[in-house]
Amino acid sequence: MKMKKNLIALLAGLALTGAAYADTTLTNTPAWDGSYSISPWGVANTATYGQTFTTGAVDTVLNSFSFYLGSVNVEYKAYVAEWDGSKASNIVWTSGVESANVGGSGFQQVDTNTGNLQLNANTKYVVFFSTSGLQSGFGGTTSWGYTGDTISGGNLVFFNNGDNVGALTTQVWDSTQWYVTNSDLAFQATLTAPVPEPETYGMMMVGLGLLGFLARRRKQA
Numbered sequence: 001m002k003m004k005k006n007l008i009a010l011l012a013g014l015a016l017t018g019a020a021y022a023d024t025t026l027t028n029t030p031a032w033d034g035s036y037s038i039s040p041w042g043v044a045n046t047a048t049y050g051q052t053f054t055t056g057a058v059d060t061v062l063n064s065f066s067f068y069l070g071s072v073n074v075e076y077k078a079y080v081a082e083w084d085g086s087k088a089s090n091i092v093w094t095s096g097v098e099s100a101n102v103g104g105s106g107f108q109q110v111d112t113n114t115g116n117l118q119l120n121a122n123t124k125y126v127v128f129f130s131t132s133g134l135q136s137g138f139g140g141t142t143s144w145g146y147t148g149d150t151i152s153g154g155n156l157v158f159f160n161n162g163d164n165v166g167a168l169t170t171q172v173w174d175s176t177q178w179y180v181t182n183s184d185l186a187f188q189a190t191l192t193a194p195v196p197e198p199e200t201y202g203m204m205m206v207g208l209g210l211l212g213f214l215a216r217r218r219k220q221a
Contacts, residue, residue, distance in 0.1 A: 024059040027188035028150035029068075034107065037070060037143035038156070038185075042131055046158050048168065049144055050128025051187045052083045054153030055119050058193050062117045065127045065189040068145030070107040072100045076129045078112040079168070080119075083126040083157075086172045092125075093117050097134060107145055107186075118194060126157060127189065132165045145186025156183050 041049060051067075062080065078095040081088035093114055102108040112127075119125060149155065157180065159173040175181070 023063070023190050023192045024056075025188060025190050026053060026151070028147055028184055029145075029186055029188055031150045032068070032145055032147045032186040034145075036146050037107075038146040039143045041072070041129075041142035041144065042074065044162070045160065046174075047132045047161050047163070048128055048130040048159040048173070049185065050079075050126045050157050051151065051185045052124055052126045052154040052157055053151055053189065054124045055121055055191070057121050059191040060119045060121050061192050061194055062114050062119055062125075062127075063190045063192060064111055064113045066109050066111045066187065067129065068107045068186040069100055069102050069110050070105070070143040070145075072102045072142040074131055074142065075099055075134045076131045077134070079126075079128050079130065080114060080117060081126050081128075081169070082120075083124045085124075086175075087170070088126055088128070088168050088173075091169060092119070100129075107143070116195075119191075124153065128157070130159075130161075130165070130168065132161055132163055132168070147184050147186055149182045149184060151184045151187065154184065156180050156185050 038049075040046065049067075051065075065080075075097055076099075077097060079088070079091055080093040082090040082092065095112060098112075100110055102110075110129075146156065155175075157173055157175040159168065159171075159175070161167040161171070161173075164171075
């Protein structure tokens with residue numbers, strides 16, 4: 001009987017894990033008015049803008065993230081890094097060179113697909129775009145969608161690091177002003193739970209088989 005109870009508990013746990021595979025969207029765009037913004041962006045000015053957030057205990061796979069940009073024609077790289085409270089401490093993912101081309105007076109959602117990027121649970125990360133090392137001397141008027149404090153466990157960050165890519169992980173970012181620590185970029189990220197290894201499914205099938213065997217024995221008895 002004890003073995004049967006243990007199997008039931010195992011299968012219930014696996015079922016609950018499977019139920020967590022639906023994507024979780026972390027977003028504050030409903031709170032953004034669609035026009036409030038912060039600027040400028042470019043190597044000669046603020047080369048780097050990003051958003052910090054804190055992972056939960058279950059949905060730790062980052063599939064994508066998005067910012068909202070206005071009036072821009074610039075090359076940049078997207079990054080995902082651990083955040084130590086003052087700077088990016090460990091870069092875990094970097095894109096290739098990307099181009100953002102937004103005309104007119106409105107804003108456009110700019111998406112970054114990170115694939116199935118496994119993050120650590122209950123950890124603070126920063127996702128950001130940086131023009132560092134790509135367009136020396138560029139000074140744009142690009143606007144970033146910007147809101148109040150709407151992302152729990154995160155906030156807007158930026159860095160006047162110019163062309164110094166190495167400074168991203170070695171120097172304190174310029175993010176101490178009150179209007180930064182109490183605000184967020186207009187932002188969204190899609191996270192999901194890790195997919196179980198094939199061995200886990202194998203355990204589930206073995207467990208189901210044993211439960212069936214025990215049920216048949218009980219019926220025969």
